[in-house]
Amino acid sequence: MTATAVLPKGGGAVRxxxxxGRHPGAASAFLSxxxxxxxxxxxxxxxxxxxxxxxxxxxxxxxxxxxxxxxSNYTDVFRDPTHRQAFTNTAIYVGLSLLITLPISFLIAMLxxxxxxxxxxxxxxxxxxxxxxxxxxxxxxxSQLYSPQYGPLDVMLRTVGxxxxxxxxxxxxxxxxxxxxxxxxxxxxxxxxxxxxxxxxPQEVYEAASIDGAGAVRRTxxxxxxxxxxxxxxxxxxxxxxxxxxxxxxxxxxxxxxINSTLTISFDIQRTAIQYGLAGQASAMxxxxxxxxxxxxxxxxxxxxxxx
Amino acid sequence: xxxxxxxxAHPAADPTARTTGRHRSLSPRRAVxxxxxxxxxxxxxxxxxxxxxxxxxxxxxSARIPxxxxxxxxxxxxxxxxxxxxxxxxxxxxxxxxxxxCATTVVVTSVxxxxxxxxxxxxxxxxxxxxxxxxxxxxxxxxxxxxxxxMSALGLNDSYLGVMLPxxxxxxxxxxxxxxxxxxxxxxxDAARIDGxxxxxxxxxIVAPLLKPPIVTLFVFAAVYYWNNFLWPLxxxxxxxxxxxxxxxxxxxxxxxxxxxxxxxxxxxxxxSLPTLIIFLIAQRVFVQGISQSGxx
Numbered sequence: 001m002t003a004t005a006v007l008p009k010g011g012g013a014v015r016x017x018x019x020x021g022r023h024p025g026a027a028s029a030f031l032s033x034x035x036x037x038x039x040x041x042x043x044x045x046x047x048x049x050x051x052x053x054x055x056x057x058x059x060x061x062x063x064x065x066x067x068x069x070x071x072s073n074y075t076d077v078f079r080d081p082t083h084r085q086a087f088t089n090t091a092i093y094v095g096l097s098l099l100i101t102l103p104i105s106f107l108i109a110m111l112x113x114x115x116x117x118x119x120x121x122x123x124x125x126x127x128x129x130x131x132x133x134x135x136x137x138x139x140x141x142x143s144q145l146y147s148p149q150y151g152p153l154d155v156m157l158r159t160v161g162x163x164x165x166x167x168x169x170x171x172x173x174x175x176x177x178x179x180x181x182x183x184x185x186x187x188x189x190x191x192x193x194x195x196x197x198x199x200x201x202p203q204e205v206y207e208a209a210s211i212d213g214a215g216a217v218r219r220t221x222x223x224x225x226x227x228x229x230x231x232x233x234x235x236x237x238x239x240x241x242x243x244x245x246x247x248x249x250x251x252x253x254x255x256x257x258x259i260n261s262t263l264t265i266s267f268d269i270q271r272t273a274i275q276y277g278l279a280g281q282a283s284a285m286x287x288x289x290x291x292x293x294x295x296x297x298x299x300x301x302x303x304x305x306x307x308x
Numbered sequence: 309x310x311x312x313x314x315x316x317a318h319p320a321a322d323p324t325a326r327t328t329g330r331h332r333s334l335s336p337r338r339a340v341x342x343x344x345x346x347x348x349x350x351x352x353x354x355x356x357x358x359x360x361x362x363x364x365x366x367x368x369x370s371a372r373i374p375x376x377x378x379x380x381x382x383x384x385x386x387x388x389x390x391x392x393x394x395x396x397x398x399x400x401x402x403x404x405x406x407x408x409x410c411a412t413t414v415v416v417t418s419v420x421x422x423x424x425x426x427x428x429x430x431x432x433x434x435x436x437x438x439x440x441x442x443x444x445x446x447x448x449x450x451x452x453x454x455x456x457x458x459m460s461a462l463g464l465n466d467s468y469l470g471v472m473l474p475x476x477x478x479x480x481x482x483x484x485x486x487x488x489x490x491x492x493x494x495x496x497x498d499a500a501r502i503d504g505x506x507x508x509x510x511x512x513x514i515v516a517p518l519l520k521p522p523i524v525t526l527f528v529f530a531a532v533y534y535w536n537n538f539l540w541p542l543x544x545x546x547x548x549x550x551x552x553x554x555x556x557x558x559x560x561x562x563x564x565x566x567x568x569x570x571x572x573x574x575x576x577x578x579x580x581s582l583p584t585l586i587i588f589l590i591a592q593r594v595f596v597q598g599i600s601q602s603g604x605x
Contacts, residue, residue, distance in 0.1 A: 026507035027424050034421035035440070037477035041455065042443045048454035059453065060460040111344055123345055125592055126352050132588040134536040136554040137577045140561055141359045144574070150567055152358060155374045184355070189599065196600035237445075245447035248538050252558055266449040266539075274543060279453050286450040297445060 049290065053283035059273055066280075073284035083285065085260050086268040089175060090244060093264060096179045097243040098236060105187055105235065106228075109194035110220070124195075127188030135185065139249045142181040143168070168253055171261035178249050178262060186242060190235045197231030198224070230304060237300045244293065265289050363387070363575040367568035386575035393563060396576060398549055399556035403535055404583075405468070406552055410475045411530035415523055418481030419489075423511050425482065426489035427497065437486075444479040452543055459544055466546045475534060481526050484598065488522040489515060525598030528591045532584045553580045 048063070053073055055066035077083045108127065112120045130138065145153050146167035154164045165173040201224065209219050225232075247266040250256060256263035256271075265285055273282035362370065366383040369376055390396050425437050455474060456465075464470030492515055500514045516523065538554040545551055551559070560576050563569075588595060 023428070023507050024430075027428050027430065030420040030424045030507070030511070034417040034477040034482060035436070037417065037474075038440055038443055038479060041458075041474035042446060042451065042479075043439075045451035045454040045458065046443075046446065048457070049451055052453055052457070059456050060465075061457075062461060063457065108348055111341060111348065114341055117338070117341055117345065119342075119345060123349055124596065125589070126349050128592070128596065129356075129585060129588060130352060132532050132536075132584040133581045134538070134554050134557075134584070136536075136538050136557050137581045138355075140557065140573060140577050141355050144362060144570065145355055145358060147567075149373050150370070150375050150570075152354075152375055152377070158374075184352070188352075192596055192599045241445055241447065245449050247449060251542075252561060266447070269449055270452065270539070270543065273453050273456070279457070283453050286453065289447070290450050293445070293447070293450075297442075 046290070049283050049286050052279055053287045054280075056278075056280045058277040059279050061279065069280055073280040074288075077281055077284050077288070082260060082263065083268060086256075086263045086265050086285070087288070089261070089263055090246075090265045093175060093179060093182075093246060094240055094243045096176060097182055098239050100179065100183050101187065101190055101239050102232065102236065104183065105190035105194055106225075106232075108187065109191045109198060110224075112191060113195050113198045124188075124192070127191050129188070130185045131189045133185070135248045136252065138181060138185050139252050142184075142249075143253050146177060168262075169258060171258045174254060174258060174262045178246065178254075179243075181249070182243060182246065186239070190239070193235050193238070194228065194231055197228045201227050233300055233303050237296070240296055241293070244289070359574055359578055359581075363571050363578050365571050367571065370570045371567045383571070386571035387579070389572045390560070390576040390579070393572065394556055394560050394576075395549060395551075396553075396556060396560075396579070399551050399553045400579070402468075402550060403552040403554070403580075406472055406537070406541075407531045407535040410472050410534040411527050413476040414478045414481045414530040415527050417477040418485045418526060419516060419519070419523070420511065421477075421482045422485035422489050423515060426486045426492075427494070437482075440479045441483050442479075444483065448539060452539070455540075456543060465544060466550065468550060470544050471541050471550075471552070474540070475537075478530065481530065484526055485519070485522060488519055492518055521594050522598065524591060525594050528587055528595055529598060531587065535584050 052063075052066065054069055054071070056069045056073070057066035111117075112124055112127075114120070145151050148154060148164070148166070148169060151167075153167070157164050165177075167177045168174050205223055205227075206219055209223055214222065245266050246264050247270065250262050250264055250267040251270070254262040256267055265288075269282045269285050269289075272278050272285065361377075361379050363386050364379045364382050364384065365376070366379075366381055369380060421440075425433065459465050459470045459473075462470075464473065496514060497510055500510050505513070535552075536554065537552070538558070541552050542555050542558070545555065548556075548559070557573075557576055557580055560573055564572070
């Protein structure tokens with residue numbers, strides 16, 4: 001995610017006319033709304049998250065009145081098996097989302113990108129439409145689909161003679177059930193990113209490979225997938241970022257249950273903060289989450305730098 | 309697109325039958341691809357189909373086991389009840405207000421900042437830009453505790469301004485607009501300056517009119533994002549009359565959990581989903597371009 005990796009080429013490195021200092025007043029006037037707002041409501045809160053994580057207080061305790069707590073919030077969080085479970089569940093949720101999203105979105109992208117197929121424009125619209133529907137709405141729709149007796153999924157399974165997994169009501173299947181509709185909702189977004197990546201691959205490369213006798217499968221594995229590497233990394237990163245903050249379905253449907261099987265960090269943070277009023281512990285979890293996202297981001301930056 | 313769209317518009321219809329007339333021949337490979345497309349379309353559309361029919365079922369039919377696959381009698385009364393049981397109209401207007409105000413301010417703050425990042429040179433420019441862009445990847449949950457604390461200190465707890473204020477600027481917007489402003493020729497801007505235009509006039513009368521498609525993209529993006537926002541309004545608001553539609557839907561879900569009430573919940577879900585769906589369908593070409601732009605670097 002470094003400047004060198006993502007900056008568009010020719011980003012004004014050489015200019016005949018130097019513009020610096022010509023309109024310093026306008027520059028700061030134009031920059032300040034965005035910089036002040038993002039600074040005040042994103043960057044400062046980010047620093048405060050760490051600060052509060054070393055203090056104790058309720059959600060509306062003025063910062064000046066919070067008590068220093070050292071590392072106790074962190075030890076409290078990581079000694080508590082429930083909070084630890086939230087971290088494990090989130091890791092499983094993110095991992096499963098990646099595992100399902102990457103191959104499926106690639107296959108659908110290849111399908112949408114396949115030449116001279118009619119209806120692929122419409123398919124793209126259909127795929128993407130689920131992305132713009134509020135997650136709250138998606139959650140409610142899928143809770144009906146999953147509904148044990150009245151839901152259509154169980155009816156279908158019964159018709160073909162398969163056992164009903166219990167979906168959201170069984171601790172074994174609740175988390176994966178949440179992953180399934182997360183993938184269903186987000187897949188269109190990733191397909192569009194991958195199709196955008198596919199259009200960047202020059203057609204001549206495929207033609208050259210065909211002349212050399214490479215079949216469709218060979219062309220996919222040795223040209224398409226390697227050349228899409230950066231898009232895959234970006235899709236993977238966005239999947240991690242989007243799924244690590246899963247909150248709506250847990251708040252609306254499971255409240256972390258059954259037996260904490262769907263307790264995720266985001267829900268745990270919100271519950272610890274709002275319901276239990278433990279600002280310090282909630283911030284310690286948020287800080288842990290930030291550090292993990294930072295590590296993933298760092299790995300991605302390394303991956304993008306090592307260009308083949 | 310309308311012409312291309314026809315075969316898949318009816319996933320149930322056999323696409324092969326429709327294509328043979330105009331296409332030379334249908335190879336087995338193409339038949340398999342079409343079958344895959346239809347399958348994907350069905351999987352994507354089925355939950356939405358279920359949403360529509362569930363909202364139209366009568367209470368007795370909702371309670372039937374096994375579930376019926378189409379409503380045996382159409383009943384629109386759920387669409388009336390949802391407005392009677394919860395302050396649905398009020399929430400809808402709140403959401404229009406939140407999404408409209410936030411999307412507008414995001415466009416304004418993003419265009420202004422992006423203009424400076426694209427066309428000015430000063431020390432620390434790139435560093436500042438990338439610090440802002442990194443905030444794009446920050447999940448809102450990690451700052452929710454301090455943000456709530458700040459809003460309480462400012463006396464903005466449970467207020468309209470408190471819901472909207474943190475979202476008046478957005479790193480993604482700056483990132484997206486900078487890409488497009490960089491393509492505006494410097495000569496055009498300099499010519500306007502020589503004619504005596506101030507910097508604000510350069511932005512509003514020269515740059516902005518050239519950026520109509522990306523501005524539409526950003527506005528739609530932001531409006532959809534803030535319409536769908538749930539966590540922050542849920543956290544900062546306590547008064548029912550200030551809730552946006554997402555929070556009211558959550559309330560509706562717990563208002564009556566019997567299966568007979570399902571049609572009312574689904575009617576609410578459908579109404580809440582329509583504005584973003586309609587905006588997306590109108591602007592889908594621009595919208596998809598915008599997403600592609602954000603990914604290909």
